[in-house]
Amino acid sequence: MRLTIRTNLAMRVLMACAVNEGHMVRRAGIAKVANASENHLAQVVHLLANEGYIETTRGRAGGIVLARKPDEITIGQVFRHFEAHVPFAECFAAHDNTCPLQAVCRLRLALSAALEAFYKVLDDMTLADLVADNAGLEALLNLPHPDMMMPQEGCNGTGLN
Structure with missing residues (x-):
């Protein structure tokens, strides 16, 4: 069995949001730490938002946050949303x-x-199970607060950098 790239990226996005809970993260930041194409990640972010896992905000202070608490998101739910269409x-x-x-x-x-x-x-x-007390994951996925970023670091006008 092999998971699709979308499912894998969806989990990376959700884990990054959970590690950075309490502040918005930018798509570009997640792409960098998750070793992913920003364009492919954009598609996954769109699907996660449509399914109610994350909320996205456009604009200079925009980004991505979890729409639910990490302990309310089961990994089985996420996998079913992304893998159900693949027999x-x-x-x-x-x-x-x-x-x-x-x-x-x-x-x-x-x-x-x-x-x-x-x-x-x-x-x-749950997503909480994946990130709780996981210092290694936190070290890899801890992203700067968007409002602390220097202007040249990132806003391309979409707010979802």
């Missing part, structure tokens, strides 16, 4: 399923049970 195997696809074994395949049943167990573990884990 685990061909036989899980509603369309484009050409597997001739589908009606009698026991592997599909085993894979379904395994996926359910996978999500159950993630449902029991």
Whole structure:
């Protein structure tokens, strides 16, 4: 199993927001510390905002903050929002399923049970669990407050740097 890049980036954005809880972070700052393309990150930020995980504010003092407390965001929820559209195997696809074994395949049943167990573990884990007492993560994702940034460091007019 391999997660999509979007899911991976979504978790990086959420962890960065949780580590920096209490102040807005800029998209450019997250892209830098998360080793991600700012354009790709912009798409993920948009999806996270649409799903109600983060709030975005445009303008000079803008940025990104969590829309909910870290202990209210389960990792299973996030993964489902980003991975649900990607079938685990061909036989899980509603369309484009050409597997001739589908009606009698026991592997599909085993894979379904395994996926359910996978999500159950993630449902029991919150964003708070990922960041609490994690000094290494905090050192990597701690970003400067936008209002403390020098003007040349960052505003390109979108407020979501």
